[in-house]
Amino acid sequence: MEPGATIGSLLRKPPLDPLEARILLSHALQLSRVQLVTQSERILNQRESDAVAALFARRLRGEPIAYILGEREFFGLLLHTTPDVLIPRPETEHLVELALERMPDKARLLDMGTGSGAIAIAIAHARPDAGVTALDASEAALDVARRNAERHQAKVRFLLSDWYAALGNEQFDIIVSNPPYIVAGDPHLSQGDLRFEPVDALTDHGDGLSAIRTIAEGTQRYLVAGGWLLMEHGYDQAAAVRALLVREGFHEVQSWKDLAGIERVTGGRR
Incomplete structure (x- = not known):
């Protein structure tokens, strides 16, 4: 300079x-x-x-602004952000809104693959009566999430877990997730901010639906009857996710569009 x-x-x-x-x-x-x-x-x-x-x-x-600053705003909360976690994005806020609309009093909510903790913390901050559990397979990501929860005094229980593995016999009223859904080899993985984000949080290294299938199948054991499953997914995956939920026996299956008019969240009721 x-x-x-x-x-x-x-x-x-x-x-x-x-x-x-x-x-x-x-x-x-x-x-x-x-x-x-x-x-x-x-x-x-x-x-x-x-x-x-x-x-x-x-x-x-090319380093993302969020990593340079070390934080990103999500649902009105400033969250610590490092290369160990995905950068929280505005479109994921709609998943939070949909979950809040469907939560009963003193709901038990599970956030799967929490990363920075953005979804779980936003929900726990808005609904302090809820029992919020968040899990991730990355200890480094959980360290970031715990720091964010402490920053905003959000009561969240964090678990190191490969999907449902650490949950025992617990059940939840609502399960939410922003899982890895980018198809292996997608050119977007080598473009823009995605180049710097943790690859295992972006792609399942397969067809983009394996994590979504695992989550949906596990709801037979971990989601109460009448409970909701809500998942974020890729711009072109809504129809496939709806079909998957129908096969799993869900009712009221539907997709919701983000501000860009893209079907970004799909869910249903057990």
């Missing part, structure tokens, strides 16, 4: 997307959006210049 650069010059001619530049400048300099404007003629000192240059370089190499 050229010596003597001002905040304003970096905002006027940033080396990357202007919005991303503003976000990274704000983070590096610990200034609000308004302060970036009011201090636009301020000249960065060497330490500040080095810090900004380092963040810009990371983004230019």
Whole structure:
């Protein structure tokens, strides 16, 4: 970065997307959006210049903003985010909304493959009466999730588990999941932010439906009669997931569209 650069010059001619530049400048300099404007003629000192240059370089190499900042907002909550977990995305908030609409009082809810804990924590934060359990096969992911739950004082029980393995004879009123559903070899896995995210949380290394099948089959034992199963899936998988749930004996099977009009969540009632 050229010596003597001002905040304003970096905002006027940033080396990357202007919005991303503003976000990274704000983070590096610990200034609000308004302060970036009011201090636009301020000249960065060497330490500040080095810090900004380092963040810009990371983004230019393709590293996701969420990993650079170390956090991402989800359902109104700032969540710690590392390369050990998927980046929480806005479309997954609809899964939370659908679950909240279907939860009885003092519901027992299970979040499978919790990652950062985004879904479980958002639900527990909104419904402190619920008994929320979240599991993941990655201890590193659970460390992130526990940190996020503590940050927001959300009461969630976390379990290290390969899907249902650690649950014993427990049953739940509602089961939710954003499982790995990208088909093995999908070119998107080598593009954009996905290049930096944990591959086992993105793909089942198969047809994209194996985790969804495992979750659905397990509901015979772990989901109460009348309970709901809700799962996020890929943009082109809704019909296949509906058919799978019908074969498993679910009723009221349906899919819900995200804000882009894509069928993103499918569920049914046991």
